Amino acid sequence: MNVAVCDYGAGNVRSVVAAFERLGVTTRSTASPTEVAAADLAVLPGVGSAGSAMDVLRERGLDTALRERVAAGGATLGICLGLQLALEESEEDGGVPGLGIVPGRAIRLRTERVPRIGWAEVEPGGEAYYFAHSYAAETAAAVLRSEGIVAAAESGSFLGVQFHPEKSGAAGARFLARCLSRV
Secondary structure (H helix, E strand, C coil): CEEEEECCCCCCHHHHHHHHHHCCCEEEEECCHHHHHHCCEEEECCCCCHHHHHHHHHHCCHHHHHHHHHHCCCCEEEECHHHHHHEEEECHHHCEECCCCEEEEEEECCCCCCCEEEEEEEECCCEEEEEEECEEEECCCEEEEECCEEEEEEECCEEEECCCHHHCHHHHHHHHHHHHHCC
């Protein structure tokens, strides 16, 4: 099993790589479209701002590589900002076009607590994961929710989660193992 974690110069790349390696999976952080295309699973991690992340994805050709990968049915996981970047657009940074892999847009949270940081249950299932975000997906492709907010969305071979499995202890490890079993 080969996992390629897209490196766009920011984010949680190191902790995502470490989480997969704890599961015994060969993992590399990469800025190479070729490695993204060849991997068994590609991961678009996320911490940062939508505008700068999309700029670097475009500069490195990773935007096209990710779109082509998903169009061809290649398993792809988006984490936090990675889910938001997969949408058609984001409100962040004055409005940013996304990858268009998942229908919908990222909107600024309209809750008492922004950013939303901490552990929260995901439904259905009731498992708790760690969240840290100020924006969230607004999409018909939602498959999981947490406190009324989209926690996961799925479109074709792309699965995006708003939570951070790499920071979610045993629950996160079980989630990543399930992702690997789907490949």
